[in-house]
Amino acid sequence: MFTGIIEEKGEVVAVEHAGGGARLSVRGPLVTSDARHGDSIAVNGVCLTVVEAADGVFTADVMRESLDRTSLGALSAGSAVNLERAVRADQRLGGHIVQGHVDGTAVLLSRDPGESWDDLRFSLPGTLSRYVAEKGSIAIDGISLTVTTVDDESFGVSLIPTTLRLTTMGERRVGDLVNLEVDVIAKYVERLVVRQ
Known part of the structure; x- marks a missing residue:
């Protein structure tokens, strides 16, 4: 779950298409500061799962469904994106309940x-x-x-x-x-x- 309060503006470093999906690499020093494999990070409102994170960049696999139904399919290296880590239970809910499931x-x-x-x-x-x-x-x-x-x-x-x-x-x-x-x-x- 997310709050819709963007933590930082990130930048797409690379998009690698394979097997109908894509692997997205995004630079975001704040959101990667404590990111681990399996964590959730919203990229332009789409909940993605961290595959790896190092040196201020995280990668996530994006399935064909997400590429087709969201604006993620139009991203390329250099694209600016909104980033937010999943909310912790002890945080304030400053925005509203956001699931990261684009409608x-x-x-x-x-x-x-x-x-x-x-x-x-x-x-x-x-x-x-x-x-x-x-x-x-x-x-x-x-x-x-x-x-x-x-x-x-x-x-x-x-x-x-x-x-x-x-x-x-x-x-x-x-x-x-x-x-x-x-x-x-x-x-x-x-x-x-x-x-x-």
């Missing part, structure tokens, strides 16, 4: 820079629209954000300077593909209600 992808539709924050609008896949609510939580590329507006086809978020500076969201351009994870509580509530 879909979206496209950045517009970016309106402001004096103190930027307003961004993203496409919203129809299969996910019922889980997104104004003032609700959503994870975009692993970042815990609050939805400011929503309709059946798109939603908006506002980003403070800290988020713009410390995550990849400050570099995103109109047309860029991002990973979405909706609030897991909404999915569980729906499942409970539908079963009754």
